[in-house]
Amino acid sequence: GRPKVGVVGGGIGGATVARYLAGLETIDVTLIEPNPTHVTCFFSNLYLAGFRSLASLTFDLQSLAERHRITFIRMRAVAIDPTAGTVVLQDGARVSFDRLVVAPGIAFKLGEIGGYDEAAAEIMPHAWVAGPQSELLRRQLESMEDGGLFIIAAPANPFRCPPAPYERASLVAYYFKQFKPRSKVLILDAKDRFSGQELFQDAWSRHYPGMIEWLPVQFIGKTKAVDAATRSVVTEGETFNAAVANVIPPQKAGLIAERSGLTDATGWCPVDPLTFESTLQRGIHVVGDAIIGGDMPKSAFSANSQAKACAFAIAAALTGSPRFPPHLFNSCYTFLAPDDAFTNAITFAPKDGKIKTVKTFISKVGESAEVRRRLAHQAVGWYSAFTADVFG
Ligand code: FAD
Numbered sequence: 001g002r003p004k005v006g007v008v009g010g011g012i013g014g015a016t017v018a019r020y021l022a023g024l025e026t027i028d029v030t031l032i033e034p035n036p037t038h039v040t041c042f043f044s045n046l047y048l049a050g051f052r053s054l055a056s057l058t059f060d061l062q063s064l065a066e067r068h069r070i071t072f073i074r075m076r077a078v079a080i081d082p083t084a085g086t087v088v089l090q091d092g093a094r095v096s097f098d099r100l101v102v103a104p105g106i107a108f109k110l111g112e113i114g115g116y117d118e119a120a121a122e123i124m125p126h127a128w129v130a131g132p133q134s135e136l137l138r139r140q141l142e143s144m145e146d147g148g149l150f151i152i153a154a155p156a157n158p159f160r161c162p163p164a165p166y167e168r169a170s171l172v173a174y175y176f177k178q179f180k181p182r183s184k185v186l187i188l189d190a191k192d193r194f195s196g197q198e199l200f201q202d203a204w205s206r207h208y209p210g211m212i213e214w215l216p217v218q219f220i221g222k223t224k225a226v227d228a229a230t231r232s233v234v235t236e237g238e239t240f241n242a243a244v245a246n247v248i249p250p251q252k253a254g255l256i257a258e259r260s261g262l263t264d265a266t267g268w269c270p271v272d273p274l275t276f277e278s279t280l281q282r283g284i285h286v287v288g289d290a291i292i293g294g295d296m297p298k299s300a301f302s303a304n305s306q307a308k309a310c311a312f313a314i315a316a317a318l319t320g321s322p323r324f325p326p327h328l329f330n331s332c333y334t335f336l337a338p339d340d341a342f343t344n345a346i347t348f349a350p351k352d353g354k355i356k357t358v359k360t361f362i363s364k365v366g367e368s369a370e371v372r373r374r375l376a377h378q379a380v381g382w383y384s385a386f387t388a389d390v391f392g
Contacts, residue, residue, distance in 0.1 A: 014103035
């Protein structure tokens, strides 16, 4: 029969691999994912600020599967048996594979912030996986009184989407400026520097003077605990009380990766950057946020780029189709206000077993308002084209 590939996770990385492998029409693809839809994290900050609906960020996986003749199993994978070549599902059933791709995204290191558990996340949402958590945070921002303090606790590197906590701060400040002008945003950061810092700080002084305060770890220490009852965030140095608290915990690879022996001591999955095959389990590939990506940031664009390289490597191994050296890219649009966005674009190549930056382009402080307006407009076009590539 035809070779069989299983894909665990129907997010950005998993959906892309499944689609590109199914498109070759020589391989049977089974996609395993508990959720019927995927809500994109990218553009979820626009939803929080009130200018994009969550429905416009939601994609149906069943119809994706039908269009591309992918077998969709709407269930969680609970274990992987690499020797037998099977995935064990939540109901105990087994799915067999010749190759497996695992793209489970992130899990949170809940032990690192005292008091931050699943119950606390219902009061102090992370909203770092889009869906109900984003809706909860939006409701809290809407019901917050004018003059309230919105705290974002931002994690240390590496984590999903390095500029996103600061994009969130910018867009929430935009919302406050219109509807709750006495409110403020406070970022408690577990780092001393962050991605796109000059661009953000320039934009904050132009659009939101006095509204966003950023406190780096050198001043306040790391966030070490929360108290959900009082909505307070406790750092090594101080305690801060919030009207609304957005606690983004430190992260690691999705739990199925850890349980299947795909992670190392860092909590992330080491892979061969030519094929995205795990260096710990032969025949199992990992893409997306869960991997040790070297210079590649944990982004949807990266996950999609890795997924295509992985799909072509699997096709080459299973069907003898030609091998290509992988072309790896990341390109992101980041919003500072609805009509002010910046961009970065990076190309990467494998070198000595690691993914290394080849070329970088990034927007500069001082670009004209017209340039920035155009980038914000392009970002909306990028969203449509990109989600059509992944889920179309
Ligand atoms: P995901 O897309 O999270 O998919 C993982 C999937 O695996 C999920 O559907 C999950 O249900 C499933 N899964 C997990 N465990 C199992 C299991 N045991 N069995 C079956 N399925 C399982 N990126 C950009 O490129 N541009 C941006 O502008 C951008 N903005 C962002 C803004 C915010 C606020 C955030 C939080 C992120 C942003 N990102 C952005 C990052 C981007 O969303 C992620 O990098 C991307 O989703 C990673 O894809 P992934 O496939 O690794 O994980």
